[in-house]
Amino acid sequence: MPLISEPIATFSPLYEQIKAMILASLQSSEWLPGSVIPSEMELAARYAVSQGTVRKAIDELAAQNLLVRRQGKGTFVATHQEDDWQYRFLRLEPDSGGRIHLKSQFLACESIKADLSVAKLLKLKMGDPVIRIERTQSTARKPIVFEEIWLPETRFIGLTLSSLNAWPGPMYGFYEATYATHMVRAEEKIKAILADQVLSSHLQLPLSAALLSVERVAFTYGNKPVEVRHARYDTSEQHYENKLN
Amino acid sequence: MPLISEPIATFSPLYEQIKAMILASLQSSEWLPGSVIPSEMELAARYAVSQGTVRKAIDELAAQNLLVRRQGKGTFVATHQEDDWQYRFLRLEPDSGGRIHLKSQFLACESIKADLSVAKLLKLKMGDPVIRIERTQSTARKPIVFEEIWLPETRFIGLTLSSLNAWPGPMYGFYEATYATHMVRAEEKIKAILADQVLSSHLQLPLSAALLSVERVAFTYGNKPVEVRHARYDTSEQHYENKLN
DNA sequence: CAGTGGTCTAGACCACACT
DNA sequence: GTGTGGTCTAGACCACTGC
Numbered sequence: 001m002p003l004i005s006e007p008i009a010t011f012s013p014l015y016e017q018i019k020a021m022i023l024a025s026l027q028s029s030e031w032l033p034g035s036v037i038p039s040e041m042e043l044a045a046r047y048a049v050s051q052g053t054v055r056k057a058i059d060e061l062a063a064q065n066l067l068v069r070r071q072g073k074g075t076f077v078a079t080h081q082e083d084d085w086q087y088r089f090l091r092l093e094p095d096s097g098g099r100i101h102l103k104s105q106f107l108a109c110e111s112i113k114a115d116l117s118v119a120k121l122l123k124l125k126m127g128d129p130v131i132r133i134e135r136t137q138s139t140a141r142k143p144i145v146f147e148e149i150w151l152p153e154t155r156f157i158g159l160t161l162s163s164l165n166a167w168p169g170p171m172y173g174f175y176e177a178t179y180a181t182h183m184v185r186a187e188e189k190i191k192a193i194l195a196d197q198v199l200s201s202h203l204q205l206p207l208s209a210a211l212l213s214v215e216r217v218a219f220t221y222g223n224k225p226v227e228v229r230h231a232r233y234d235t236s237e238q239h240y241e242n243k244l245n
Numbered sequence: 246m247p248l249i250s251e252p253i254a255t256f257s258p259l260y261e262q263i264k265a266m267i268l269a270s271l272q273s274s275e276w277l278p279g280s281v282i283p284s285e286m287e288l289a290a291r292y293a294v295s296q297g298t299v300r301k302a303i304d305e306l307a308a309q310n311l312l313v314r315r316q317g318k319g320t321f322v323a324t325h326q327e328d329d330w331q332y333r334f335l336r337l338e339p340d341s342g343g344r345i346h347l348k349s350q351f352l353a354c355e356s357i358k359a360d361l362s363v364a365k366l367l368k369l370k371m372g373d374p375v376i377r378i379e380r381t382q383s384t385a386r387k388p389i390v391f392e393e394i395w396l397p398e399t400r401f402i403g404l405t406l407s408s409l410n411a412w413p414g415p416m417y418g419f420y421e422a423t424y425a426t427h428m429v430r431a432e433e434k435i436k437a438i439l440a441d442q443v444l445s446s447h448l449q450l451p452l453s454a455a456l457l458s459v460e461r462v463a464f465t466y467g468n469k470p471v472e473v474r475h476a477r478y479d480t481s482e483q484h485y486e487n488k489l490n
Numbered sequence: 491c492a493g494t495g496g497t498c499t500a501g502a503c504c505a506c507a508c509t
Numbered sequence: 510g511t512g513t514g515g516t517c518t519a520g521a522c523c524a525c526t527g528c
Contacts, residue, residue: 011505013516039494050518055495063308065490071495072525089489190485192437192455192478210437210455216489235436242487244334244431244461245310256524258497284513295499300514316514317506 018047018057026066026077027221033079033182037067040075066184066221080172080183089172089186089218092144092233093241100238102137102144109133109161111153118150121217121228129153133164136202144238146202150228155179172218181226186218190240193232203234212240263292263302271311271322272466278324278427282312285320311429311466325417325428334417334431334463337389337478338486345483347382347389354378354406356398363395366462366473374398378409381447389483391447395473400424417463426471431463435485438477448479457485 022037031037040058044051058075061067065088068076079085092100114122114130122130130150137145149171151159156179167174175181195209203211212233217225233240267282276282285303289296303320306312310333313321324330337345359367359375367375375395382390394416396404401424412419420426440454448456457478462470478485 015516041494052519053517056516058495069495070526072493072527074494091487091489186489188487188489190435190457190487191480192457194453194455208439208453210439212435212437212457233437240435242336242433242435244336244433260497286513297500298498301497303514314514315507317508317512319513 014049015053015056015060018043018049018054019060021047022057022061023066023221029180031077032180033077033176034081036074036076064184078182080170080176086170086173089183089216091240091242092238094238096237100139100144102139105136105138106161106164107134107136109159109164114150118228122150122152122225124152131156131159135164142234143203144234145231146199147229147231149230152226155181155226175227181220183218183227184220186216189215195232199232203232205234209234209236211235214240259294260298260301260305263288263294263299264305266292267302267306268311268466274425276322277425278322278421279326281319281321309429323427325415325421331415331418334428334461336485336487337483339483341482345384345389347384350381350383351406351409352379352381354404354409359395363473367395367397367470369397376401376404380409387479388448389479390476391444392474392476394475397471400426400471420472426465428463428472429465431461434460440477444477448477450479454479454481456480459485 022043025031025037037043038046040051040054043054043058047054058067058069062069062075065078068078070076080088087099090100094100110132111129112132113127114124116126118124118130119126119128124130129152131153133147133149133151135147135149136143137147156175159178163178164171164174167178172183175183191213193211193213195203195205195207195211197207199205199211200207200209203209205211212235214229214231214233216227216229216231218227218229220226267288270276270282282288283291285296285299288299288303292299303312303314307314307320310323313323315321325333332344335345339345355377356374357377358372359369361371363369363375364371364373369375374397376398378392378394378396380392380394381388382392401420404423408423409416409419412423417428420428436458438456438458440448440450440452440456442452444450444456445452445454448454450456457480459474459476459478461472461474461476463472463474465471
């Protein structure tokens with residue numbers, strides 16, 4: 001029996017290829033956050049497949065929160081500028097219930113060279129230029145969060161303290177509006193730590209208070225890491241809420 | 246214009262009703278964790294709908310991790326006894342990477358009356374009988390976790406220290422095998438706290454070390470809470486890992 | 491009203507597992 | 510080979526939105 005050509009590339013269903021093409025359009029900013037994408041019928045024609053196949057592709061992208069379906073209106077590119085999405089990645093909740101409302105105060109914004117750890121997380125080379133931001137977030141009563149944020153400078157050109165202070169809403173809305181960068185998902189590593197001098201003064205807590213340390217890496221389309229964030233939370237009157245499914 | 250009869254009951258698609266019926270079969274233990282459920286064709290006949298409708302119902306239940314599809318074999322009821330599921334709700338990971346392996350030591354198992362907070366979380370009345378368990382979990386080097394667990398006694402009749410110690414694997418496998426109780430999802434509230442006398446001795450840490458406090462409520466089918474768990478983690482060499490989507 | 495996504499069906503064929 | 514889930518199609522009809 002003669003050798004048969006191997007199925008090297010394992011079987012890839014049509015709808016996966018459609019997903020990839022839709023993703024490419026998102027990644028290339030052909031369709032911007034908040035806008036409608038073409039109807040299922042149009043996409044079916046464009047890709048020369050049936051509506052059902054487009055449907056399955058969109059279903060999965062919607063399940064990953066990349067697209068949002070709205071019956072009667074169309075399918076939209078997900079955006080952090082919507083009301084429901086303002087707090088999509090904020091897991092802090094008051095112990096007493098309800099939603100937390102925080103006011104930002106930016107303390108610093110400087111251009112520095114990436115150290116080894118930040119470079120690794122952002123998939124840059126050590127020494128590549130990054131922007132480092134410092135801020136606190138406060139309730140009506142006291143500061144609750146102290147954060148350091150690192151961004152690759154090549155993607156966030158011209159970002160300054162004053163541009164940050166001029167922006168009213170959450171940072172992920174700012175990234176979207178100003179730098180066409182939409183955050184898709186994030187990974188967090190959480191530890192308990194003791195407040196040091198710097199943290200205790202920023203958060204108005206005694207030295208050696210217990211704090212929650214949250215190291216986040218956030219990704220855009222195509223699993224590209226574009227933000228590193230190291231937050232410390234005062235969890236004495238609020239907590240980090242997580243749902244396990 | 247005369248009043249029109251209101252659409253009180255909002256439209257409910259067929260596949261939602263099928264989902265509900267499948268859920269009922271899971272809840273009533275007609276199909277047990279780990280076993281196959283009838284094929285899509287059989288279910289389609291049983292519920293008198295098309296295969297595609299059954300398919301959509303199963304798809305959604307599989308997305309919620311209640312069912313597991315295996316091509317060529319059938320659709321199975323999800324179980325914590327599978328290898329991949331042993332650690333489904335354990336988010337602790339070593340800072341150095343890899344999987345953590347923990348050995349349990351049960352310290353206590355007593356029948357008590359529910360206090361207000363546990364009763365609320367388990368949707369019982371204050372004073373109802375609950376089982377309270379205490380344990381530590383250790384790596385090869387040192388204890389990492391101290392946990393208190395509360396279970397409604399009516400569902401976990403005859404649970405004793407020795408039955409716990411006789412079980413080799415994770416507790417959710419034990420609940421399944423012994424009490425036909427499968428955990429579907431959980432909610433956790435996380436805080437940073439300081440070690441007190443008791444915690445510092447159990448975890449072999451100095452007094453006032455920082456610890457992660459994790460309060461979990463776990464639910465079976467039908468959103469029924471059946472376990473409350475208050476864990477404290479030593480996060481000096483491991484962290485709580487979370488993915489935000 | 492037309493256009494969008496949402497549901498449901500029926501049928502053909504493919505990929506995988508077991509025997 | 511037989512039976513399972515997985516993919517793809519085509520067409521009908523429903524529900525919601527906005528003109």
